[in-house]
Amino acid sequence: MSSEKDFSDTIYGLSKKRGFFWGPSPxxxxxxxxxxxxxxxxKLLKNRLESRIRSEFVRAGFWEVECPTVSPEIVWKASGHLDGFIDPVTQCTKCGQVFRADNLIKELAPEAKVDGLSPKELTEKIEELGIECPSCKSPLGSVEPYNLMMKTRLGLAQDAYLRPETATSTYLLFRRFLTFFRGKLPASVFQIGKAYRNEISPRQGVLRLREFTQVEGQIFLLEQDEIDWPSFENIEKEVLPLLPYQPQEADKSDVTLTKMSDALKKGFFQKPAYAWCVYVAYKIFREMGFSDEVMRLRQHLPTERAHYAADAWDVEIYTKSFGWVECCGIHDRGNYDLSRHQEFSKENLSVKVDKKPVVPNVLEIAFGVERPLFCLIDNSYVEDEERVWLRFAAEIAPIQVAVFPLMGKDELVGPAKILFESIMNAGFVAQYDQGGSIGRRYRRQDEVGTPYCVTIDYETLEDGSVTLRDRDSMLQTRVHKDDLPGILEALISGKSRFESLEK
RNA sequence: GCGACCGUUGUCUAGGGGUUAGGAUUCAGGCCUUCCAAGCCUGUGGCCCGGGUUCAAUUCCCGGCGGUCGCACCA
Known part of the structure; x- marks a missing residue:
């Protein structure tokens, strides 16, 4: 087998060649x-993933919303992103190390006042105090503000930022949600949309992007709801591959297949509602086509967690390109966000509990779509002496069925095109191809993961039967062309198996 | 952003101060072909960008952009 680096090259090569993704853009x-x-x-594949994600959220009781990707500065001031991510940084002119300028000054000159100073003033302060690079004693460069958010402007003068997460834009609707949900909590909503992060140094292709599609589901609920979560009963017998933080601290990374009810008893999860969210996230990834063997749920180490997070688990996916890849975070955000927006907007974002105002808590499922997209291609890639193919689940394959005339003869091309039309009309994403030998056309479809191919031949002209070919086994069987829509539907949805078609 | 290495057709790659820049594969058209990348013919397409050195730069030098790895960053 090829090395890890070679494998990601293989995936990127195939993706470029066959039109999955191209870049960097432009x-x-x-x-x-x-x-x-x-x-x-x-794009076809991403649409399929998004539609699986969407239907899984809906099934779990979430409602979809969409918000602007740009919001004025005040929003990010409130959310904490502005202060959290405009870091004054300085870089050593010789060794290139980057430092937080304010922290560096405070550390080396505790009596100096640095709070509220502009980058220019910080630069002067560094000169004044004669501060140099702590590791190589060389002069430091001028202090520059660095923010992970992309800045823009509304009209002539209002500062605004592209959202670094969709979640914040969702929270701003909380009062509207209260009306929509007729004043009842818990309330569950989700959003699928673009988010932007001005990464200093994006790496690993589509795994770390400056612009990406984020999916974030939020549950607004009260503390009592987090304990009394009836839906937990539906999933308490589910067994998930858990990697809690304790074994990680002992440098162990073996997952424990744990029943959800046991996970709660053992204290892996504190709250049933949070545990349920972890299950929903896992289920979404299953629905996207990941098998249990390549997934695990890893709990953040206490040192890894955001300061306000009571608990944090990630869905991770094993790839042949990069090993385990973090794909989804499940966060207990407490009432941090709503409290902050209440404070900054002066709007009442509380609900009445026992006649007292209470700001609800938020549980969140958050992930980007591009990562699972890449991981899926990585996981689906199969190569043997004979061919290369992508073993997508039939339901998520970009193209579901290809239609060929056995040869490019007029008497076969005509009927093949008619059949192609009827398959498209039946609602399938289909592709017609008459270029090259039949074998070459099968290989082409293999390489983009098309699960089924249909070939029209001279027998078709006599009795209406066509060849139906299965991607993974390369087996073929004859069926009547009029039965194709039904047969394909059953195969693609998993209601029947190809082997059962063989007579 | 720093350091090291790297950048040649759609993809993978050979080469190198003056070449018709080579190969494999893909792709398009044609011939052949009654089911798995066959064969034959024809064709499209390339030296990342800018500056410098030189009679001459895709090749050497500098800068930019991009990539890989390491450091840092990754709410």
Whole structure:
């Protein structure tokens, strides 16, 4: 087998060649790191993932919303992103190390006053105090503000930022949600949309992007709800691969297959509602086509957690390219966000509990779509002596069925095109191809993961039967063309198996 | 952002101060072909960008952009 680095090259090569994704974008101008274009197949695949995500959220009782990607500065002031992410940084002119300027000054000159100083003033302060690079004693460069958010402007003068997460824009609707949900909590909503992070140094292709599609589900609820969570009963017998923080601290990384009810008893999860969210996240990834063997749920170490987070678990996916990849975070955000927005907006974001105002808590499921997209291609790639193919689950494959005339003869091409039309009309994403030998066309579809191919031949002209070919086994069977929509539907949805078609 | 290495058709790659820049594969068209990348013919397409050195730069130098790895960063 190829090395890890070689394998990601293989995936990126195939993706570029077959039109899953291209980049960095804009390619003809040399590209900017952290931006990628989705080609036709990548977009089809992403649409399928999003629709699985969407239906899984809906099934779990979430309602979808959509908010602007740009919000004025005050929003990010309130959310904490502005202060949290405008760091005054200085860099050593010789060794290149980067430091937080304010922290560095405080550390080396505790009596100096640095709070509220501009980058320019901080630069002067560093000169004044004769501070140099702590590791190599060389002069430091001027202090520059660095913020992870992308800045823009509304009209002439109002500062605004592109959202670094969709969640914050969702929280701003809380009062509207209260009305929509007729004053009842818990209330569950989710959003699928673009988010932007001005990463200093994007790496690993589509795994760390400056612009990406985020999916974030939020449950607004009261503390009591977190304990009394009836839906937990539906999933308490589910067994998930858990990796709590304790074994990690002992440098162990073996998952424990744990029943959810036991996980709660053992204290892996504090609250049933949070545990349920972890299950929902896991279920979404299952629905996207990941098998249990390549997934695990890893709890953040206490040192890894955000200061306000009571608990945090990640869904991780094993890839042949990069090993375990963090794909989804499940966070207990407490009432931090709503409290902050209440404070900054002066709007009442509380509900009445026993006649007293209480700001509700938030549980969150958050992930980007591009990571699972990449992981899925990585996981689906299969290669043997004969061919290369993507073993997508039929339901998420970008193209579901390809239609070929056995040869490019007029008497076969005509009927093949008619059949292609009827398959499209039946609602399938289909592709027609008459270029090259039949074997080459099968291989082409294998390489983009098309689960089924249909071939029209001379027998079709006599009795209406066609060849139906299965991607993974390369087996073929004859069926009547009029039965195809039903057969394909059953195969793709998993209601029947290809082997059972064989007579 | 720093350091090291790197950037040649759609993809993978050979090469190198003066070349018709080579190969494999893909792709398009044609011939052939009654089910798994066959064969034959034809064709499209390339030296990341800018500056410098030089009679001459894709090749050497500098800068930019991008990539890989390491450091840092990753709410």
């Amino acid at each position: 390619e003809i101008y040399g590209g900017s790191a952290g931006f990628f274009d989705l080609g036709p197949l990548g």
